[in-house]
Amino acid sequence: MGRGLRPIPDTTIFDLRASRRGYRLNKLCGSLCSPANRDAFKRDEEGYMSRFALTEAEKQLIRTRDFGGLIEAGLNIYWMLKLGAVTGNSLYRMGAQMRGESYEQFLSTRNLKDAV
């Protein structure tokens, strides 16, 4: 937790310690801003992951699309959106998983679920 910040329940604060911890994961996801890299990831996910010196545990979080686990491992939410895009997981699908709900359950909690 950064200086002067206190934990907030059910919330991860992306500070420099998280950023250090998740550096390689963020680097992989940042690389997905290129169409060629997105194609390469889709073609061979294992091969693509091997370029970024990830630990086995980090690779497993990507393989299992464990979005809450990835955030805990230091992946920033905005970088995770790029992984979501390349794996067919929208923000709201990732959010539902992090809340421990189905997508439909999550949508039913919204004011107007058509604004997606």
Next chain:
Amino acid sequence: MPSRIVAGLGLSHVPSVGVAYDRGKMRTPAWRPLWDAYVPVREWLARLAPDVAIVVYNDHGADFMLDKYPTFAIGVAERYAIADEGFGTRPLPEIRGAADFSIHLCESLVADEFDLTVCQEMGVEHGFLVPMNLCFQHHPDGWPVAAVPLQVNVIQHPLPSGRRCYKLGQALRKAVSSHEGDLRVVVMGTGGMSHQLQGKRFGHMNEAFDQMFLDEIENNPGKLAELSHQELMERAGAEAVELIMWHVMRGALSPSARRVHRHYYAPMTTGMGLITFEDS
């Protein structure tokens, strides 16, 4: 004639608005309330006829990566590319810069002890482009206004304080008014309002907080800028801390600036706020 700030806007920069815009969905029932709120804003801006928009925004990992992440960064280029933030490049014309004006801003702001990262190339993404889409109608060959991107770190703590952002706005006002270019300038503070995009608290919103923020940024902006990141994140969600960028805009306007528009819409996971001011 010195350049001057004619207006300021605080507004959200939700990425799904860009998607809806590109797919022609802004007039569907889900998006129409937001779109309709901006019709008078665009007409008002067209009447004010600004030459330059200073857009205070944050990049979300499209152009700035975490290997080097500046606290404040400003563009000094003649043009800015549309960045691919992981979902493809949006079909929008590139942004026209105002390089000489940007250079003047840098000289004035650094002299005023704001040590900015200066960028000769920048690609801009939803944090910048969604507000542009909502406020200005572009044409295939460009936009009706030039722009200066001013990027703020609101994602990797430690972040600049609200007070620091407010003071940056005040220094920006001084910088604009010392520019002998007769430019009409609008300042856009983007991001927020309440939202949280990770953890079990994903989807948290707080309309009461957002309405308070809209009240206070109009009436007590100096006091509002003292709100801590901790309190802001606890009440409005971790990602709501983007709202500190609105303080830059408000600091750049006169304290007595007249509020013109105000709107709030929160359909899914983000309180989308809008407030506009006309400077005296």
